[in-house]
Amino acid sequence: DAGITQSPRHKVTETGTPVTLRCHQTENHRYMYWYRQDPGHGLRLIHYSYGVKDTDKGEVSDGYSVSRSKTEDFLLTLESATSSQTSVYFCAIGGVGQPQHFGDGTRLSIL
Amino acid sequence: AQTVTQSQPEMSVQEAETVTLSCTYDTSESNYYLFWYKQPPSRQMILVIRQEAYKQQNATENRFSVNFQKAAKSFSLKISDSQLGDTAMYFCAFMNHGQGAQKLVFGQGTRLTINP
Numbered sequence: 001d002a003g004i005t006q007s008p009r010h011k012v013t014e015t016g017t018p019v020t021l022r023c024h025q026t027e028n029h030r031y032m033y034w035y036r037q038d039p040g041h042g043l044r045l046i047h048y049s050y051g052v053k054d055t056d057k058g059e060v061s062d063g064y065s066v067s068r069s070k071t072e073d074f075l076l077t078l079e080s081a082t083s084s085q086t087s088v089y090f091c092a093i094g095g096v097g098q099p100q101h102f103g104d105g106t107r108l109s110i111l
Numbered sequence: 112a113q114t115v116t117q118s119q120p121e122m123s124v125q126e127a128e129t130v131t132l133s134c135t136y137d138t139s140e141s142n143y144y145l146f147w148y149k150q151p152p153s154r155q156m157i158l159v160i161r162q163e164a165y166k167q168q169n170a171t172e173n174r175f176s177v178n179f180q181k182a183a184k185s186f187s188l189k190i191s192d193s194q195l196g197d198t199a200m201y202f203c204a205f206m207n208h209g210q211g212a213q214k215l216v217f218g219q220g221t222r223l224t225i226n227p
Contacts, residue, residue: 043202043217045215088154100215104155
């Protein structure tokens with residue numbers, strides 16, 4: 001398996017609280033991605049990174065921010081969580097022209 | 112923007128049967144990649160098969176094969192001799208060819224159940 005670890009695996013929190021999800025890779029890939037998975041939508045890209053301190057928005061970036069201070073770590077932050085952000089979040093890594101490999105996902109519930 | 116459509120939300124077949132999952136996509140690009148991912152109840156996203164648009168030959172991985180029709184923008188997955196372990200959600204995905212970060216665009220998924 002590609003060396004990707006997501007933490008936490010599960011989290012329950014309340015509306016309005018900040019939440020940070022972590023993605024850690026041991027593959028030294030330049031590109032990292034955050035997706036969310038919702039019923040009827042498949043996976044949708046939130047943000048991605050193409051290097052340390054280099055990030056850009058994806059399809060559903062509103063309400064999310066990211067940071068990448070080291071090659072191996074890509075953080076996704078919900079500054080003030082809302083119920084609409086209840087979802088399963090996946091981190092992925094991949095090289096140019098290569099299929100992306102995914103972490104095991106984080107199930108986030110916002111009450 | 113590219114879009115991917117999977118028109119079959121759910122499918123169910125008997126063990127050992129052959130099943131075909133449909134996927135269509137829309138793009139103005141001529142060179143790109145297509146993938147099928149499998150997501151079993153464990154929630155892992157597992158790459159099943161990959162197709163490069165400039166290759167006319169259909170990709171095959173053991174019991175899994177694709178029917179890639181570039182002009183029709185169709186990319187179906189055929190599972191032969193289906194097994195109970197094939198029960199999962201299946202996602203079709205599109206990725207542009209080129210340099211830089213390459214984002215995946217997913218279809219909505221097809222839930223496949225293999226019955227004993």
